[in-house]
Amino acid sequence: MSRLDSFIRRLEAQRACLDHVVGLIAGRDGPALEIGLGNGRTYDHLRARLGDRALYAFDRELKAHPDCVPPAEFLILGDFRDGFRLASVRIGRPAVLAHCDFGSGDRAATAALAAWLGPALKPLLAPGAIVLSDQALDGFRPLPLPAGVAEGRYFLYRHGDGG
């Protein structure tokens, strides 16, 4: 499999997971979080699938394509630690979905962020909230991935006992 093949497979898996989690939260009220806006492709996909649901995006700095920049009130820039503190005040109600996409070429930094993110995310989530992540996270109950997505390519969890 060439790197082009494997890149396409990774994006298709990502899309399958996003479509799957949108289905999992159908009928549950509450905002969604995009942790790691990046170029904005998955934000744009979630935005299209989530309809009227509030979708908050976090990133260290704005690198998104101009078509994928969230409205100012839904965009939380800066260090995630500061952003999460701000978010708990600004959003004002627990989220039912978090999509975390923050892996980078720097493996040590990615691992450190993943270790921090699991516990830090919990205060922002409703019981039973769905967490989809490109990195393994601690402290959540694993859920099966959608059909066709290989184990370890993406990570899917439910928070707490609700839902």
Added chain:
Amino acid sequence: MSRLDSFIRRLEAQRACLDHVVGLIAGRDGPALEIGLGNGRTYDHLRARLGDRALYAFDRELKAHPDCVPPAEFLILGDFRDGFRLASVRIGRPAVLAHCDFGSGDRAATAALAAWLGPALKPLLAPGAIVLSDQALDGFRPLPLPAGVAEGRYFLYRHGDGG
């Protein structure tokens, strides 16, 4: 269609075109050229599909993933103008395939490079060589795209009257 959908569709079209041109040059002897190595994903795909055929890669600077860096004798770095002059000496025989992937966010620079590239490429090509490009190029005879690839998403040509 979200930007994630459209990105996946673009990569699938790119792969379909690459697989198609590999078929078009089957049985013809001569090297292949990758104009714009970039991250090396399409280089890796062509390399896997082309077997023993020599594959030369050009780019302004090396940004490829470590797994996709061509051997030094097949890598021509620097301005394309200098690179093409060097290539005509170093390669020593006409190419039967050129894949050009050089579009960037800078539309003016991309258009200028496309205008220069068509005529500049010809001296490196065998009669009847196949040219696949992410940008429209002048001076070649258009060929139909493979099934499923939308018009204008990629550009496919044959050089001269041979083949």
